[in-house]
Amino acid sequence: MDSLSPNSAAREIWFQKGSQIAGTESGLNWIGFTVARAPASMMIVLPDQGTAKEWSTQRLTQLIEDTKSLNGLIKDTRIRDSGNTAFWKKFPGGNLKITWSSSAQKLRSTPAANLLADEVDGFRGDVGGEGDPIALLKRRNTNYPRGKFFGVSTPTLRHLSRIAREFANGDQRYYFVPCPHCGHFQRLDFERLKWEPGERHTVQLQCIACESPIPERFKTQMLAAGRWVATAKNPDIVGMGFSADALPAMDSLFCEMDSATVVSYHLSALYSPLGWYSWAQLATDWEAAQGKPELAQGFHQYRARRDMGRQRGGARPRKALDAQRRL
Secondary structure, three states, rough: HHHOOOOOOOOOEEEOOOOOOHHHHHHHHHHHHHHHEEEEEEEEEEHHHHHHHHHHHHHHHHHHHHHHOOOOOOOOOOOOOOOOOEEEEEEEEEEEEEEEEEEHHHHHHOOOEEEEEOOOOHHHOOOOOOOOOOHHHHHHHOOOOOOOOEEEEEEOOOOOOHHHHHHHOOEEEEEEEEEOOOOOOOOOOHHOOOOEEEEEEEEEEEOOOOOOOHHHHHHHHHHHOOOOEOOOOOOOHHHHHHHHHHHHHHHHHHHHHHHHEEEEEEEEEHHHOOOOOOOHHHHHHHHHHHOOOHHHHHHHHHHHHOHHHHHHOOOOOHHHHHHOOOO
C-alpha cells in the first residue's frame, strides 16, 4: 500500500500473488483512499463485462456502504440525478470508470490518473486488433506525472503470463521473514514445507539456515517482523535469504527501493494469514494434485510456486517424496 501512496515515487506497481492473499482488497483500499483523501480520475479494468459488473455491484458497493468516510461521497445509483451507473461513479474532485479488457474503444477512450487492472492474466490477448490491453492501458495515464498503474493477478502459464512478465520487468520484491529460532530472513518457500504423507497436521517449514522446524503458529509473528526486499539486482537473496546482522549493510538497497518507479511484488499462498488458507490445506491440495496434470497446473499457478518454469511433472517416487518431507 505504501507504493500506492501519492508520496511514493512508484508509477507502476505489479503484484503477482497466490490465492487468499487479498490482492483485490489492496485495490479496493487504494480506491477508498483516493476517493476520500486524494481525489483523482480512476479507471478499473476487469477481464470481461460480467466480471466488471459483478465487481461493481458487489465488491465496490460493499466498500462504499461499509466505509464511513466514503458515505455520501459516491451517491447510490438508485438516487435520482446521482449521475452514477454500475460502470461510472462520480465523487468530489474525481470519477471512477469501470470497464473490461475486451473493449478496445473503452480502453483507449478515457485518460485517467490512476489505473487498476485486476486479474490481468485473464485479459484478452489482442484487443480488436490493437494489441495487448496492458500496452493500451499504460498510455491512458502518460499525461499524469503523479499517476499510478496497479496491476494484480494470480499467474497462468509462465510463457503466457502477463503478471509474470511485468514482475520480471520490475525490481522483483519478495517478503522475507525471520526464523523464530535463529532470526535468519527467508522467503516462505513451498520446497521447504515438510510433512508425513497423508498427515497434514504434521506440516512444518524447515528453516533454510538452522534447519529447525517452524510450525505454522509462528507465522503471525514472522509476518509482523518481515521485510520487502528487491532482488532483481541480487538474485542470490531469493534462495539464500540473509541474516539479521546483514540488515545495516542493506540500507543502500532500501534507499534505492524508495526511489524506484517500477516496482513488483510476489507473495505466494504460504503467506496467507492464520485462519485463511493454511499450510496443512496446501499440503493436502498438493497430494491431491499428484498424477493429475490439470490439478497440478492449478496448484502451481494459484497456490505456491515462485517459478512456474520449474513445475513438478506429476507424483514423485514414494521414497524421494518421504525424504523431502521428513523433518
